Amino acid sequence: MAGKADLDFHHVSGHTTRFYMPEINVGGAGLLDYDGDGRLDIYCVQGGYLDPAASTNCPTSRLYRNPGNWQFQDVTAQAGVGNRGYGNGCACADYDGDGRTDIYVTNTGTNALYRNNGDGTFTDVTQRAEVGHAGWGASAAFFDYDGDGALDLIVANYLNWSRASEVDCFSRGGLPDYCSPLNYKAPAMDTLYHNNGDGTFADVTIPAGLDKAYGHGLGVVTGDFNHDGRLDFFVANDAMPNQLWINQGQGAFVDEAMLRGCAVNSMGMSEAGMGTVTVDLLQRGALDLFIAHLVGEGNRLFLNTNGTFIDFITPRGPGSPSLPFTGFGVGFFDFDNDGVLDLFVANGRVRYGQDQLDAKDPYAEPNTLLRGLGNSEFEEILPRGGTDPVLLATSRGCAFGDLDDDGGIDIVVINRDAPAHLLRNRVSARGHWVKFRVLNRRGTDAHNALVRLEAGGRAQYRQVQPNEGYCSSNDPRVHFGLRQATTAERVRVQWPGGGEETFGPFGAGRVYEVRQGNGTVSR
Numbered sequence: 001m002a003g004k005a006d007l008d009f010h011h012v013s014g015h016t017t018r019f020y021m022p023e024i025n026v027g028g029a030g031l032l033d034y035d036g037d038g039r040l041d042i043y044c045v046q047g048g049y050l051d052p053a054a055s056t057n058c059p060t061s062r063l064y065r066n067p068g069n070w071q072f073q074d075v076t077a078q079a080g081v082g083n084r085g086y087g088n089g090c091a092c093a094d095y096d097g098d099g100r101t102d103i104y105v106t107n108t109g110t111n112a113l114y115r116n117n118g119d120g121t122f123t124d125v126t127q128r129a130e131v132g133h134a135g136w137g138a139s140a141a142f143f144d145y146d147g148d149g150a151l152d153l154i155v156a157n158y159l160n161w162s163r164a165s166e167v168d169c170f171s172r173g174g175l176p177d178y179c180s181p182l183n184y185k186a187p188a189m190d191t192l193y194h195n196n197g198d199g200t201f202a203d204v205t206i207p208a209g210l211d212k213a214y215g216h217g218l219g220v221v222t223g224d225f226n227h228d229g230r231l232d233f234f235v236a237n238d239a240m241p242n243q244l245w246i247n248q249g250q251g252a253f254v255d256e257a258m259l260r261g262c263a264v265n266s267m268g269m270s271e272a273g274m275g276t277v278t279v280d281l282l283q284r285g286a287l288d289l290f291i292a293h294l295v296g297e298g299n300r301l302f303l304n305t306n307g308t309f310i311d312f313i314t315p316r317g318p319g320s321p322s323l324p325f326t327g328f329g330v331g332f333f334d335f336d337n338d339g340v341l342d343l344f345v346a347n348g349r350v351r352y353g354q355d356q357l358d359a360k361d362p363y364a365e366p367n368t369l370l371r372g373l374g375n376s377e378f379e380e381i382l383p384r385g386g387t388d389p390v391l392l393a394t395s396r397g398c399a400f401g402d403l404d405d406d407g408g409i410d411i412v413v414i415n416r417d418a419p420a421h422l423l424r425n426r427v428s429a430r431g432h433w434v435k436f437r438v439l440n441r442r443g444t445d446a447h448n449a450l451v452r453l454e455a456g457g458r459a460q461y462r463q464v465q466p467n468e469g470y471c472s473s474n475d476p477r478v479h480f481g482l483r484q485a486t487t488a489e490r491v492r493v494q495w496p497g498g499g500e501e502t503f504g505p506f507g508a509g510r511v512y513e514v515r516q517g518n519g520t521v522s523r
Contacts, residue, residue: 005070007042007412009062009420014049014086020166021159022050022108022136024178024350024363025218025328027414028089028397028471032101034079035120039066040401040475042412043103044420045087050108050163061087061105066403070424081122085109089397089471093142094444095129095151096199106137106155106471115199131201133191136161139275141467143222143447145231145247147497149440150195151447154233156217157188171352178350181238187214190235190243194251204251213255215240219276221468223287223448226260226307229498231448234262236273236291262289262302266311271297272326275397275470279332279341280461281318281376285452287463290318292327292345292470295353299327299345316377318343318370325365326350329398329470333409335386337431337481339458340372344386346413346470348394363394363416386423393418401475405511407433409479414472432482432508438464438493439515445476446516450494456485482508493519 013023030043041064048058060082064072076082085107095102100116110132114122126132136158142151159181169179181187192208193201205211215237222233230247234257237243241264244257257263264270272294278287279301286304293299299322302309313319322345329346336342349363358364367385370378383390393415403410408425415421434453440446449464462478482488490504493514501519506512 005072005422007064007072007420007422008074009044009064011047011414011416011418011420012059013047013417014051014054015417016051016054018051018166019169019176019178020050020163021161021179021181021184022086022088023047024416025138025158026086026088026396027416029399029412029414029420030090030092030103030473031399031401031412031475032092032103032473034063034101034116035065036100039068039405040403041066042072042399043081043090043092044412044414045090045105045397045471046083048084048086050086058084060084068404070404075120078120079122080124081114083107083112085112088137089139090473091140091142091153091467092473093151093447093467095142095153095195097150097442097444099443104131104140104153106140108136108161110134111137111155125199129200130203131193133203135188135191138218139220139471141220141222141233143231143233144496146194146251148197149442150197152195153193153201154220154222155191156220156235157190158216158218158238159184160186160188173352175352177352181216187216187240189214190217190220208251208253210245210253213243215243218274219291219470221276221278221289221465223278223463223465224496225287225304231496234276234289236276237270238272238274239270241270242273242291260307261309261311265300266313271300274326274328275330277330277332277468278463278465281341283460285450285461290330290332292330293322295326295349296323298323299330312376314376316373316379318378320378321368321370321380325368328396329413329472331398331400331469331474333400333479334481335369335409335425336371336427337407337433337483339431339456339460339481339483340374342372343370343378344368344398344400344411346395346398348396348416358392361392361394361418364392365394366390366392367395367413391421393421397470397472399469399472399474402435402479407435407509431484432486433480434482434488434506434508435477435479435511436491437477437511437513439513440495441516443515446495448496451478452492452494453480453488454490455480455482455488477511
């Protein structure tokens, strides 16, 4: 319904005749309340043109204000967040602790940081903040890895690439096509920035130890994966082993993905990691990892068992219907509010297929929507992607959030060289729900807080994690489906860095704020 809602964003990859590698992977979105009116606004990341002979009238990334009633206003020019770089993705967070959400954009080229001024405008502070690494930035995430109260930044980098390093590849049918990243022999080092607390960052990539492992980073997600009270991060790599950077304290990280079982699949093979998210599939307070993959590989769940991971493969698991597709954007949410997590995956090929599904777009595929049945089992919703008719596109990043605050999670999907899709949740017979904005002592979103909700005799867990998936940023509020329960009896928050508090009870059908220091301290 993007057209009906005045969301007129049309992605441009800039492809002309040469198959430049960045053209096939681009496209992310962010959901943020930039003007503080309580409604989620939409930021769509634009590509552009890599061919120097192509149009110089490049389209820009776009910010759409949400005034309600499913009408969105393009405020890009007024806000000053056009980003004329070749955009890949974004991460939204309040990096300077002033109570306003800022936007970080990853580019093929120099990345950009836009500081929210609080008056409907932003200022490009990339140079001052020193976060403009000129490489190929893909997904990014803000997290406070050293517990000093300021959000640091990790950027997954894909390739050391330039137009001069482009190589020619061909499809099985002999047609020019996009290459595998392995053709370039140029894996990149990811970039870690430490927030100095004064509006600037320091590049601590090498002191932190990230120069010990390179990869084709596309997805990144943060969390305390080994339950030691320190925040770690996971990088999904394309055609190379994944990396799980375990926080050693004192600003140091060590890649323990191979040791902990999430570097390769159960057959010992690297796969094409795209988007990645954390999920507590069994609702027991542990962060599992889910990764979207290339056609023929199947999307993969690594189940967290006390800090080590098991390649979780079952006939009705979350990866079961994914073999025919190439997944990018991904999200676990309770779309029908039945208290069980569901799964949406945005699909689209990266190379020509033998069975072209769309006459105009050889890379187009349907997305997939899986309904959670409990006990780690899922069933695919048909028509595919949960829409009728089925939407065929080369989908990349997608952002999840409740755009109209009716308790249903909606989706913004960015499609390569096509209009964005705005998917409004109209699931019939939804259960009750409740949402929480979880704030730290500074009054900003408590990234990586772990929230346990008890309602109707059941417990559910969510991590406050807006920066995940593929090149995208979600609603920072945590959402719970309650089935028929009308009250959440208790909410327990495990704060990043340590400490727990209990809040509640809460009535269903509302959005609440819970703030660190205002609850009952758990002992």
